[in-house]
Amino acid sequence: MAEGMLIYINGKVVRVEEGTVVAVALLQAGAACRTSVSGESRTALCGMGICFECRAVVNGEMHRRTCQLLCVEGMTVETEP
Amino acid sequence: MIAADVVVVGAGPAGIAAATAAAELGQRVLVLDDNPSAGGQIWRGSGAQGGAKGKALQRFARSGAELLTGCRVFDVPAPNVLHAFREDSGKAIAVRYRQLVLATGARERFLPFPGWTLPGVFGVGALQALVKGGFSVRRKRVVVAGSGPLLLAVGAFLRSAGAEVVSVAEQASEGKLAGFSVSLWSEPVKLMQGLKYRIALGGVPYRTGCWPVEALAGSDGLSLRGVRLTNGRRSWEESCDLLACGFHLIPNTELAQLLGCAFDGDFVRVDADQRTSKPDVFCVGEPTGIGGLDAALVQGEIAGLVCAKQPARSLQRRANAGRRFAAQLEKAFALRPELKTIARPEAIVCRCEDVLLSELEGQSEFREAKIQTRCGMGACQARICGPALGFLFNWKQTSVRPPVFPVPLEALCMNDDEKIEEKA
DSSP states (O other): OOSSEEEEETTEEEEEOTTOBHHHHHHHTTOOSEEOTTSOEEOOSSSSSSSOTTEEEETTEEEEEGGGOBOOTTOEEEEBO | OEEEEEEEEOOSHHHHHHHHHHHHTTOOEEEEOSSSSSSTTTTOSSSOOSHHHHHHHHHHHHTTOEEEOSEEEEEEEETTEEEEEETTTTEEEEEEEEEEEEOOOEEEOOOOOTTTTSTTEEOHHHHHHHHHTTOOOTTOEEEEEEESTHHHHHHHHHHHTTOEEEEEEESSOHHHHHHHHHHTTTOHHHHHHHHHHHHHTTTOOEEETOEEEEEEEOTTSSSEEEEEEEOSSOEEEEEOSEEEEEESEEEOOHHHHHHTOOEETTEEOOOTTOBOSSTTEEEOSGGGOOOHHHHHHHHHHHHHHHHTTOOOGGGHHHHHHHHHHHHHHHHHTOOOGGGGGSSOTTSEEETTTTEEGGGGTTOOSHHHHHHHHOTTOSTTTTTTHHHHHHHHHOOOOOOOOSOSSOOOHHHHHOOHHHHHHSOO
């Protein structure tokens, strides 16, 4: 069995390594974290929980700061509308 | 309610040093940090378990200090009480302290310019943090731009992680940096470190007196094609997949402001014991002046000792050296006025609310701009645009109010009795 774990990003199964930060899983999958009020796709900017650009929907919960969150097997992550 | 003799906010080097010193002297110490693990920014992630980081973290683990990660302080509802939000449970907790040590660190300063909101543009420390969080930069072309000693350190780090670092663009002039190097003659360790990074960068150009003016979008409009740099006389394009851009560091002082601590300029005022104007509140590390790792460690240790009623006089020489270094850094990496012109009218200034610079025309101060345009009214609470507007227009930020970080309404509404039940 391959190492790492499986998570779901915008409905697609993605394999990530142990210790991967959720914001990074989104980057590697080419998915945005959130959509800005004028419709731009945004990804993590500050990487340290300050800028809130990395907010995404994690396991159905809105506004999770994905740069301070580690991936967990089976986690679902969606780009915040 | 959780209670401790000493509560430390922030588990970076300064907080770890303070907690370790106080706990080793028998104080009941509780450390709160919003990250998934201790270490802060500079000691983030695994690897290099030997060395100063490994030793400090091991000593901290043995000291008896208790650590709560994923825990973000958002209010000071009563004297000596903090409210914090726990990411894992989604609940708030109340923490009572006899003495409080603020070790809240620093963040990068961002300046707005066209394209800086594109995916592929990150902070400098941010890109390093993301790589430590599993982001692969192997064979990616990266331009590192902005200002500060972090540029060289991260450039070298990215190269060792397999990135092709195209160039490092530092806005400070050659002259200012030469003066800085000379000022370090009494600190050979720091000089050697700079030299080590330059060597690690190999043939990568380190361009001083250069800064970014525009991040260029690829044909899909979403990815990065490159960055336009200038030296003030001419500008040119450098192709890259990623742009790491930050303009030195600014302190995280929202909690100190909420507590009513006195400031000297942007920094929290402390005495030789690291005590703020509030007798039971100490402040250590970057919020007292951007001085780096050594300054953070010695200040933390001083605060920890003083909290345990031990003298810290023997550490004052090191602490003074740290303060001198912070002053030299500030001088060397002061932002050049030309950087005010990289914010074009069409550039987004407030990323939370997508407010363009042109929309701020006619506004005379921050409060008015907030009311009229929603600039600075979003989730980051002006942590990103506030310092930029301070530089661009000399606008002062309005007062800090709780919650100092957005929290779910349910956590905000929780009364203290409920919080008592939520034990650590």
